[in-house]
Amino acid sequence: MHPRRRALTLAVVVAALAGCGVGTGGVEDGGDPPTGLAPGPTLYLVDDAGRLRPDQRDTGRLGTVLGAVQLLLADADPADPALHNEVPETATRAVVEDTGDDVTIYLPLRGADLSAVAVDQVICTAAGVVAASGRDAGAVTITVHPTHGGPVTRACPVLG
Numbered sequence: 001m002h003p004r005r006r007a008l009t010l011a012v013v014v015a016a017l018a019g020c021g022v023g024t025g026g027v028e029d030g031g032d033p034p035t036g037l038a039p040g041p042t043l044y045l046v047d048d049a050g051r052l053r054p055d056q057r058d059t060g061r062l063g064t065v066l067g068a069v070q071l072l073l074a075d076a077d078p079a080d081p082a083l084h085n086e087v088p089e090t091a092t093r094a095v096v097e098d099t100g101d102d103v104t105i106y107l108p109l110r111g112a113d114l115s116a117v118a119v120d121q122v123i124c125t126a127a128g129v130v131a132a133s134g135r136d137a138g139a140v141t142i143t144v145h146p147t148h149g150g151p152v153t154r155a156c157p158v159l160g
Contacts, residue, residue, distance in 0.1 A: 039056065039058050039059070039060065040056055040057040040058045040059035040060065040061065040062070040063070041056075041057055041059065041062060041063050041067065041068035041071060041125070041128065041129050041132070042054045042055065042056045042057075042068075042125070042128040042129075042132070043055045043056075043057060043068065043071055043072045043078075043121075043125050043128075044072075044120070044121045044124035044125050044128070044156075044158070045075075045078055045080075045083035045084060045085055045121065046083065046084055046085070046086050046117055046121065047082060047083055048082060050117060052117070052120055052121060052124055052157070052158050053080070053083055054128070054158075055078050055079050055080060055083055056079065057071055057079075059071075062129065062132050062133060063129070064096070064098070064129065065096050065098055065103055065105070065126045065129045065130065066094065066095075066096040066098075068125050068126065068128070068129045069094045069096060069105055069122060069125060069126060070093070070094060072085065072087060072121060072122065072125050073087060073091050073092060073093070073094060075087070075089075085121070086115050086117045086118040086121060087107075087109075087114070087118045087121055087122065088109060088113050088114070088118070090108075090109065090113075091107050091108055091109050092108070093108060094106060094107055094108075096126075100135075100140075101139070101140060101141065102140065102141045102142075102143070103126050103130065103140060103141070103142045103143070104142075104143045104145055104151075105122055105126060105142070105143065105144050105145065106145045106147075107122070107144060107145070107146050107147070108147055109146045109147060110146055110147060110148040110149055111146040111148060111149020111150060111152075112148075112149060113146075114144070114146055114149075119144050119152050119154075120154075120156065120157055120158075122144050123142050123144060123152075123154060123155075123156050124156035124157070124158055124159060126142050127140070127142055127155075127156040127159050128156075128159065130142070131159065137156070137159055138155070141153060142154075142155075142156070
């Protein structure tokens with residue numbers, strides 16, 4: 001074998017045996033696991049007195065914030081017929097950015113078309129999924145961002 005080729009082969013073998021340079025470390029705690037079983041997301045709808053009420057959907061899995069908001073926008077079959085949706089029917093699709101600490105929900109609506117109760121419905125539905133997934137809903141910032149108008153960031157008024 002040619003001396004240069006032998007040196008190159010030896011250098012490759014030494015580099016492979018030297019490892020990738022990642023040191024050993026201790027075990028890191030991933031936090032507490034989610035508790036309980038979620039048969040589906042909880043949507044927040046409105047009763048006749050204008051108060052938000054939970055309405056659980058039995059989807060067989062918790063799902064995502066986007067999935068829960070899409071269910072809310074579709075307003076498919078509330079479990080309690082006394083509940084209704086304040087989110088305008090023209091909202092058919094949402095976009096959700098969930099970075100872990102911040103959840104931003106983009107709705108295809110003008111801010112003027114969203115009542116304060118409708119915004120709370122969306123925020124509480126998102127906060128319910130966040131809490132059921134094991135995250136601290138109080139530590140996650142949830143923002144509703146209409147197509148036209150300013151974003152609204154606030155805590156869910158019915159989740160402590």
